[in-house]
Amino acid sequence: MRAVKEFTKGFWRENASLVLLLGMCPTLAVTTSAFNGLGMGLATTAVLLGSNVIISLIAGIIPKKVRIPSYIVVIATLVTLVDMFMAAYAPDLHSALGLFIPLIVVNCIILGRAEAFASRNSVFYSFLDALGIGLGFAITLFVVGAIREILGNGTLTVFQYKETLINFVIYHKETIKPITVFILAPGAFLTLGFLLALKNYIDNLIKN
Amino acid sequence: MKNIIHMIVTLSLVSALAAGALALGNRATRDGIKKQAKLKAARAVKKIYPDCIKPSEKVVKNKSGNDIKVFECSKGRRCFIFSSKDDNNVSRPYSGTIKMMIGVSSNGTVDGIQIIQQSETPGLGARISEESFVKKFKGVSLSSKLKVKKDDPSGAVDGISGATISSRAVTSMVKCALEFNRDILSKGSPSPRKKIGLSKLSKLKNSAIKAKKLKDFRKKYPNKKRKYPLPKSKKEVRMHEGGGKK
Numbered sequence: 001m002r003a004v005k006e007f008t009k010g011f012w013r014e015n016a017s018l019v020l021l022l023g024m025c026p027t028l029a030v031t032t033s034a035f036n037g038l039g040m041g042l043a044t045t046a047v048l049l050g051s052n053v054i055i056s057l058i059a060g061i062i063p064k065k066v067r068i069p070s071y072i073v074v075i076a077t078l079v080t081l082v083d084m085f086m087a088a089y090a091p092d093l094h095s096a097l098g099l100f101i102p103l104i105v106v107n108c109i110i111l112g113r114a115e116a117f118a119s120r121n122s123v124f125y126s127f128l129d130a131l132g133i134g135l136g137f138a139i140t141l142f143v144v145g146a147i148r149e150i151l152g153n154g155t156l157t158v159f160q161y162k163e164t165l166i167n168f169v170i171y172h173k174e175t176i177k178p179i180t181v182f183i184l185a186p187g188a189f190l191t192l193g194f195l196l197a198l199k200n201y202i203d204n205l206i207k208n
Numbered sequence: 209m210k211n212i213i214h215m216i217v218t219l220s221l222v223s224a225l226a227a228g229a230l231a232l233g234n235r236a237t238r239d240g241i242k243k244q245a246k247l248k249a250a251r252a253v254k255k256i257y258p259d260c261i262k263p264s265e266k267v268v269k270n271k272s273g274n275d276i277k278v279f280e281c282s283k284g285r286r287c288f289i290f291s292s293k294d295d296n297n298v299s300r301p302y303s304g305t306i307k308m309m310i311g312v313s314s315n316g317t318v319d320g321i322q323i324i325q326q327s328e329t330p331g332l333g334a335r336i337s338e339e340s341f342v343k344k345f346k347g348v349s350l351s352s353k354l355k356v357k358k359d360d361p362s363g364a365v366d367g368i369s370g371a372t373i374s375s376r377a378v379t380s381m382v383k384c385a386l387e388f389n390r391d392i393l394s395k396g397s398p399s400p401r402k403k404i405g406l407s408k409l410s411k412l413k414n415s416a417i418k419a420k421k422l423k424d425f426r427k428k429y430p431n432k433k434r435k436y437p438l439p440k441s442k443k444e445v446r447m448h449e450g451g452g453k454k
Contacts, residue, residue: 032331062222066215070222077226081233088240091248183331184370 006125010132016109017140017192018199023109027141028188030100035157037145040100041138045131047104050078052118052130059119071114072105079105109137140195147191152182249309252322253279253287256311263287270388272296278393284314286393288385289324292377295384301326301377302333308378310385316394317349318382326374333374341368341375345382350390354383 014020017027026044031037054074062070083101086094104110113133118126150156150170157167181187253263263279268288270276272295278288291307292298304327311319323337335341344365348354355363356376367375 029329030331032329036331058222062218063211063215065211066219069219073222073226077229080230084233084237084241087244088237091244180369 003125003128007128007132010129010134010136011139012136014133014136015140015199016133016137017144018196020109020112022112023107023137026100026103026107027144027192028185030103031141031145031148031188031191032183033149033153033155033157033160034142034146035160036100037141037143038138040103041134041141043100044104044107044109045134045138047075047079047082048110048113048130048134049127050082051075051110051114052126053123054078055114056118056121056123056126067119068111068115071111071119075110075114076105109133144188144191144195147195148182148187151179152184152187153180154178248324249277249279249289252309252324253281253311255322256287256309256320257281257285260285260287268392270294270392276388281311285311285319286389287311288389288393290381290385290388291325292381295381295388297380298384299376299380300373302328302371302373304328306336306374306377306381308381308385310382312386312389315349316386316390317347318345318386321345321378321382323378328371328374332368333371335368335371336374336378341378345378348382350383350386354379354386 010016016022017024023044026040030040051071051074055071058070058074059067079101083094086101113129117129121129146156154171154173154176155167155169157165159166179187182191253260260279260281263281266278266280267275268278274294276288276290276294278286280286287309289307289309292301292305305325306323306328307325309322309324311321313319321342323342326334326337328334328336348364352364353360353362354365356365356367356372356379357363358367358372359376363379365375365379367379
């Protein structure tokens with residue numbers, strides 16, 4: 001029972017971007033298209049899984065005062081390894097996600113989960129927590145990216161790699177002028193603000 | 209005291225383990241990454257010149273002293289890898305370095321560019337590597353006005369909206385790459401030498417025509433102070449030539 005709870009909390013109740021307000025940098029910066037958001041979310045999930053598992057294993061032997069530097073070293077090593085192996089053996093994936101990977105080191109979600117959850121819970125629950133939080137984060141980023149892309153560019157990109165581009169034209173730029181500001185930085189803040197308001201509104205509806 | 213030693217030891221141990229893991233990872237992936245970079249360059253050449261299968265490679269120094277990797281294809285066409293750090297005149301990219309493969313034909317026009325490496329903003333500047341932007345450089349040469357339309361309304365390049373800095377960087381890279389091609393690569397290679405010969409020939413021809421015109425002019429108007437008539441349009445000169453032969 002607890003396992004289900006730890007897994008599902010990341011999607012709504014403890015959603016990383018909408019409730020914990022962690023990982024704001026990727027939420028705002030890379031969500032210029034729906035696929036960019038999804039890519040960043042999935043890459044973060046992969047690193048979060050690794051870091052949560054390793055940290056829940058070593059948490060017992062690390063003195064409390066040096067835990068943060070130790071966690072950072074673990075996370076940075078993990079991210080660099082993922083980056084190197086991807087560049088060597090999966091160059092296609094690397095060129096699609098390459099830019100997001102170094103950004104993950106400074107993502108607060110990873111360190112936040114390591115400190116708040118993995119260091120105090122068993123490996124099994126830490127794994128589920130990472131999966132739930134990571135996927136919830138990926139879905140949120142996808143939604144933010146989709147809203148920004150539709151309003152700002154009139155398209156919805158679901159997949160993009162070199163020539164393969166799966167995107168839907170929602171409306172034509174010639175007939176309806178897109179709101180370009182949504183693709184730019186201010187649009188990210190606007191979208192996130194409205195999503196936060198919507199989430200709180202729904203929560204209030206459920207409560208009453 | 210014991211506590212401090214404990215902290216130091218654990219932190220050093222964690223760091224040492226991390227360093228070891230990284231060293232092993234680096235050793236395992238080093239060759240693979242090198243191979244991928246080579247493959248990427250070869251793929252970019254093939255994208256620009258599909259019939260150029262085994263180009264001969266060489267390394268040439270440019271004016272700023274940076275090594276440029278050049279791939280020679282048949283018929284005087286060549287590709288080379290040009291990065292935004294290779295020339296000081298390149299307008300700075302938004303972040304990091306841009307690396308591109310550029311294909312130039314024997315007469316100095318661009319046959320295509322491919323962005324090999326960039327770290328611009330995803331969704332904005334990163335769109336410089338998309339086909340829709342890259343193809344805008346097909347057919348440009350040093351005689352076209354290599355400026356982004358936003359900087360100069362008569363410029364030849366329509367930049368990406370919201371990514372003027374990145375568009376400007378690529379445009380200036382193309383310009384610098386073409387200058388490098390003209391000033392260094394085209395010197396000493398066989399096809400352009402032929403061209404220099406041709407231009408010399410036409411110069412000689414022109415001076416011969418001028419001398420002949422002057423002679424005719426003097427004959428016609430012996431009292432005029434002017435040394436020779438103003439150059440007429442090419443068509444008239446040609447007509448004049450034809451008339452002379454008859």
